[in-house]
Amino acid sequence: MSILSYDFMQRALIAAVLVGLAAPTVGVFLVQRRLALMGDGIGHVALTGVALGFLLGIAPLITAVLAAAAGAVTIELIRARGRTGGDVALALLFYGGIAGGVLLIGLSPGGTNATLLSYLFGSLTSVSGGDLVVIALLAGAVLVLLAGFGRELFAVCHDEEYARASGLRVRVLTLLLAAAAAVTVTVAMRVVGLLLVSALMVVPVATAQQLTRSFRSTLVASLALGVAVSVAGVVVAFQADVASGASIVVLALGVFALAVLARFVLRHRRPRDAFAAEDGSPASFEALTAGDEP
Amino acid sequence: MPVSASVIDLECGEVVLDGRRILRGVDLRVDTSETVALLGPNGSGKSTLVRAVVGLHKLSGGSLMLFGVPAGRFRDWQRIGYVPQRVTAASGVPATVREVVASGRLSRMRRFRPASHADKTAVARAIDSVGLAHRARDSVAELSGGQQQRVLIARALAGEPDLLVLDEPLAGVDLARQEAFAGILGGLAESGTTVLLVAHELGPLEPLVDRAVTLRAGRVVAIGAPPPVTGEHARPDHDHVHPHEDPHREEPIIAPSPWAGSP
Numbered sequence: 001m002s003i004l005s006y007d008f009m010q011r012a013l014i015a016a017v018l019v020g021l022a023a024p025t026v027g028v029f030l031v032q033r034r035l036a037l038m039g040d041g042i043g044h045v046a047l048t049g050v051a052l053g054f055l056l057g058i059a060p061l062i063t064a065v066l067a068a069a070a071g072a073v074t075i076e077l078i079r080a081r082g083r084t085g086g087d088v089a090l091a092l093l094f095y096g097g098i099a100g101g102v103l104l105i106g107l108s109p110g111g112t113n114a115t116l117l118s119y120l121f122g123s124l125t126s127v128s129g130g131d132l133v134v135i136a137l138l139a140g141a142v143l144v145l146l147a148g149f150g151r152e153l154f155a156v157c158h159d160e161e162y163a164r165a166s167g168l169r170v171r172v173l174t175l176l177l178a179a180a181a182a183v184t185v186t187v188a189m190r191v192v193g194l195l196l197v198s199a200l201m202v203v204p205v206a207t208a209q210q211l212t213r214s215f216r217s218t219l220v221a222s223l224a225l226g227v228a229v230s231v232a233g234v235v236v237a238f239q240a241d242v243a244s245g246a247s248i249v250v251l252a253l254g255v256f257a258l259a260v261l262a263r264f265v266l267r268h269r270r271p272r273d274a275f276a277a278e279d280g281s282p283a284s285f286e287a288l289t290a291g292d293e294p
Numbered sequence: 295m296p297v298s299a300s301v302i303d304l305e306c307g308e309v310v311l312d313g314r315r316i317l318r319g320v321d322l323r324v325d326t327s328e329t330v331a332l333l334g335p336n337g338s339g340k341s342t343l344v345r346a347v348v349g350l351h352k353l354s355g356g357s358l359m360l361f362g363v364p365a366g367r368f369r370d371w372q373r374i375g376y377v378p379q380r381v382t383a384a385s386g387v388p389a390t391v392r393e394v395v396a397s398g399r400l401s402r403m404r405r406f407r408p409a410s411h412a413d414k415t416a417v418a419r420a421i422d423s424v425g426l427a428h429r430a431r432d433s434v435a436e437l438s439g440g441q442q443q444r445v446l447i448a449r450a451l452a453g454e455p456d457l458l459v460l461d462e463p464l465a466g467v468d469l470a471r472q473e474a475f476a477g478i479l480g481g482l483a484e485s486g487t488t489v490l491l492v493a494h495e496l497g498p499l500e501p502l503v504d505r506a507v508t509l510r511a512g513r514v515v516a517i518g519a520p521p522p523v524t525g526e527h528a529r530p531d532h533d534h535v536h537p538h539e540d541p542h543r544e545e546p547i548i549a550p551s552p553w554a555g556s557p
Contacts, residue, residue: 032387148405155397158385162378162446165348166453167371167401205387213433214390 003238011127012191012234012244018139019188019200020230024222025146026184027201029177032157032215038075038178039198041090042185044097045071047194050119051104054111060119061134064189068182071097076178080171122193122245124237131190138187142180153177154215191230193245200226203252210259211266225255299326301361301457301488302347308355309339309346316342318512319356324457329479329489329502334509340492341379343509344459347490348376361456372401375450379461379492383442383449384435391437391445392430395421398449420451423478440471447478458482460491464499473498 003009030038049067053060071093078089105111118126127135146153156163156173164170181201188197208221233248240247302324309317317339324330332340345351347358349365358365361373375398383394396409396417403413421430424444429437434445443463450458464472476498483489483502496503508516 028387032385034386036386151397151400151403151405154389154393155400158389158394158397159378159380159383161350162376162397162449165350165371165374165376165378166398167349167369209388213388213431213436215387215393218387 003235008125008127009234009238011129011132012124012238013231015127015132015135015191016230016234016244016248017227018135019184019191020227021223022139022142022184023188023192023197023200024204024226025143025219026177026181027205028215028219028222029146029153029157030181031202031205031209032154033160033177035079036202037090037198038072039181039185039201041075041093041097042068042072042182043189043194043197044094046097046182046185046189047101047116047119048097048104050189050194051101051108051111051116054115055104055108059130061131061186061189065138065183065186068185069179072178072182073175076174080174118193118243119189120193120195120245121243122189122191122196122237122248124234124244127190135187135190138183142183142187145176145180149173149176191234191244192248193243196245196249199249199252200230203249203256204229207252207256207259210256210263225252229255299362300324300359301326301328302490303359303362304343304347304356305358306356307343307346307353307358309342309351310354311342311351316512317346320509320512320514322507322514324488324490326456326488327483327486328504329483329491331496331499331503331506332490332492332509333494333496333506334515337511338509339512340509341461342512344461344490344492348374348459372453373456375453375455375458377446377450377458377460377463379465380443380446381439381466382435383437383445384433388433388435390431391421391426391434391448392417394434394445395448395452398452400453402453416454417452420448423451423481424448425474440467443467444475447475451482455487457488457490460489462492462494464493464497469497475499476502
């Protein structure tokens with residue numbers, strides 16, 4: 001294991017495991033709420049935060065967390081106020097985030113667009129020891145938070161109106177999820193990059209649900225997938241000398257394609273007539289192979 | 295609590311949505327163990343009224359008491375089981391029948407603790423009472439429309455509510471399943487659950503209903519015994535088929551509810 005002899009690779013691999021756990025945990029709730037693109041929006045806004053850090057001489061990780069949280073809360077409030085104009089408002093936030101980032105980095109001393117590139121697509125060598133501590137603390141906080149509020153978040157993301165009628169504090173819970181998403185975006189920024197972080201939230205979940213029937217198994221499978229593609233992607237990035245975000249996401253998409261194929265094969269291997277047996281058995285073939293479409 | 299205590303007491307209720315007055319001075323009182331139906335044409339304000347009762351719409355006028363407590367200070371939401379009008383019980387991620395039903399038990403569960411034996415029993419009983427025990431581990435997205443609606447009813451029952459509020463539980467449900475649903479509701483009513491339900495027409499629920507309140511254009515126009523079933527829907531062979539039903543997976547009539555006779 002020669003790659004483990006490099007300190008920066010050790011840090012990158014630990015960060016990859018943390019990101020691989022945190023991103024799908026947040027992602028499963030975002031996908032359940034049909035807000036799969038929220039991570040993208042937050043990532044764009046976080047870029048402005050990174051550039052602001054360079055401009056003000058503060059650690060970009062700190063300013064990125066703040067900008068991402070502000071962006072996430074804004075997205076959530078826009079969404080909660082109603083459907084009309086919500087997607088346009090989101091689009092404006094996307095563009096504003098990127099433009100603001102490029103503008104501010106241009107204004108900061110010695111800053112160039114190349115500085116932003118490692119934040120956009122991830123970079124192995126960039127995870128410092130200090131970064132790793134912050135990443136571990138933030139990822140741990142996200143995981144504990146979501147474990148504690150998991151049942152409530154499931155109810156809110158499954159049926160927001162019902163959750164409100166059962167007395168849950170829906171506004172607080174959705175803001176909590178938005179904040180967790182913002183923190184996760186920042187945590188994943190160094191490994192996957194701001195433009196690709198959302199893929200690590202969404203693709204493992206989309207992959208898992210090709211073959212699962214329950215929320216719990218979808219969550220567990222997407223955590224396993226998230227860690228596996230993150231670690232494998234970091235190794236590939238080292239060997240091939242490419243941006244880690246790109247290798248992680250390409251791997252994740254490859255596994256997704258395999259899962260779609262597996263589901264297709266499972267569904268078509270068994271004759272449809274088998275479903276006609278009216279024995280009412282719990283594990284019917286239909287249950288095993290039927291679609292997940294809503 | 296005395297038997298005659300009011301569970302819902304709405305006086306002069308007004309609701310304004312998007313600048314339109316949907317409810318105009320509605321009085322509605324539902325007493326313990328009563329089964330009350332809200333009738334009326336589309337747009338008469340039935341759904342808005344039940345949504346106001348469960349706290350989804352704010353009253354712009356009038357007063358609402360729930361279990362004798364002003365709605366603004368009411369916190370015992372686990373006493374109310376709400377069944378919204380939905381086409382599907384599925385969301386963006388697969389979830390089993392059991393997982394969805396268990397989300398109706400949240401207010402009785404503790405954070406960071408696994409579900410207690412009482413929680414698991416209540417969820418299993420709720421699933422059993424709507425006749426879906428053999429599908430508890432299946433994804434709700436695989437169920438037919440009628441079965442998904444029963445999942446939502448089970449979700450409301452899982453919290454063992456004292457008041458059940460159902461918004462159009464019969465919409466899109468054919469006659470056989472309407473009768474099965476009447477069986478469930480009858481069992482609940484017998485065990486003392488108070489029921490408020492919205493319906494277009496009562497059909498097989500008619501014998502269960504103590505009182506029918508008819509709305510028209512946001513006002514109560516009639517209170518009294520439920521009106522007799524008339525018109526096309528009264529014919530015994532009337533088949534209320536709905537496009538999103540998937541009849542080939544439906545099982546026969548549900549067994550008598552295990553909720554019946556429970557203390």
